[in-house]
Amino acid sequence: MDDQLSRVFSALADPIRRDMVARLAVADAGVNELAEPYDVSVQAVSKHLKVLEEAGLVSRTKQAQRRPVHLEAEVFDLMTKWIERYRRQAEERYRRLDDVLAEMDTEQSPTDTRHTERGAS
Amino acid sequence: MDDQLSRVFSALADPIRRDMVARLAVADAGVNELAEPYDVSVQAVSKHLKVLEEAGLVSRTKQAQRRPVHLEAEVFDLMTKWIERYRRQAEERYRRLDDVLAEMDTEQSPTDTRHTERGAS
DNA sequence: GTTGTCCTCAACCGCAAGGTTGAACAAGGA
DNA sequence: TCCTTGTTCAACCTTGCGGTTGAGGACAAC
Numbered sequence: 001m002d003d004q005l006s007r008v009f010s011a012l013a014d015p016i017r018r019d020m021v022a023r024l025a026v027a028d029a030g031v032n033e034l035a036e037p038y039d040v041s042v043q044a045v046s047k048h049l050k051v052l053e054e055a056g057l058v059s060r061t062k063q064a065q066r067r068p069v070h071l072e073a074e075v076f077d078l079m080t081k082w083i084e085r086y087r088r089q090a091e092e093r094y095r096r097l098d099d100v101l102a103e104m105d106t107e108q109s110p111t112d113t114r115h116t117e118r119g120a121s
Numbered sequence: 122m123d124d125q126l127s128r129v130f131s132a133l134a135d136p137i138r139r140d141m142v143a144r145l146a147v148a149d150a151g152v153n154e155l156a157e158p159y160d161v162s163v164q165a166v167s168k169h170l171k172v173l174e175e176a177g178l179v180s181r182t183k184q185a186q187r188r189p190v191h192l193e194a195e196v197f198d199l200m201t202k203w204i205e206r207y208r209r210q211a212e213e214r215y216r217r218l219d220d221v222l223a224e225m226d227t228e229q230s231p232t233d234t235r236h237t238e239r240g241a242s
Numbered sequence: 243g244t245t246g247t248c249c250t251c252a253a254c255c256g257c258a259a260g261g262t263t264g265a266a267c268a269a270g271g272a
Numbered sequence: 273t274c275c276t277t278g279t280t281c282a283a284c285c286t287t288g289c290g291g292t293t294g295a296g297g298a299c300a301a302c
Contacts, residue, residue, distance in 0.1 A: 006134050025211045031278070043262080076207075083200055087194045093148075167249065167250060168290075188248080
């Protein structure tokens with residue numbers, strides 16, 4: 001858990017933290033406000049926020065005695081880049097494999113053995 | 122750690138597992154082959170693969186006594202969708218905020234810059 | 243058969259993560 | 273001043289994760 005990518009993925013592995021990110025995408029919020037929907041203590045939520053902050057996903061600005069939490073969307077790019085890189089690489093592999101198979105089947109009927117694409121929801 | 126999204130994020134939070142995914146994007150591989158570069162036992166790597174498999178990121182096909190590991194790229198879409206959704210939402214917020222600020226600038230004197238908080242709604 | 247290779251299962255260990263409660267701190271309001 | 277609100281810190285507990293070693297199962301080669 002040393003590099004940023006690990007911290008970001010790890011931070012988003014928790015359902016509560018993902019939900020907090022989802023809500024912070026709509027509007028900034030204080031800790032109490034954030035803690036309200038969940039069945040855990042405010043201190044637990046404060047810990048979750050610390051994790052998100054250390055991952056670079058949120059920032060807290062001191063404002064009076066409140067500490068509004070703000071979503072930092074830039075870190076998302078880090079993940080997206082990582083994901084897209086290897087997904088594209090894998091898809092490229094399949095494409096090449098399909099080419100090879102197609103070449104082997106030049107005399108035969110062109111059966112499409114391509115992998116299912118973009119299924120999940 | 123019940124839903125798939127949590128499993129995927131959690132699986133990719135580990136540097137070794139991310140590296141295995143990176144290598145599997147290039148070519149399928151056996152467990153020993155995968156374990157070779159790392160300074161851990163083969164059993165540990167086997168456990169890592171189990172985590173990746175339960176996250177739906179890889180599949181293992183029985184082939185003789187070997188069990189080649191294959192990367193399943195579809196699950197990446199699950200993450201990308203989640204990430205893009207909230208990033209877009211956050212960016213939309215900033216865009217609207219900028220519009221509001223621009224509107225305030227056009228209607229008021231540009232010396233009024235003390236109110237810079239990015240408040241909710 | 244026996245051996246060797248590849249892999250997984252089981253039991254264990256150390257440590258960090260996520261939860262709790264109780265106390266403390268900072269700042270506004272009475 | 274004292275009280276209330278919002279938040280964090282500290283200590284603790286339990287669970288799960290990543291690592292180990294040792295044993296065992298499946299299959300190819302001999």
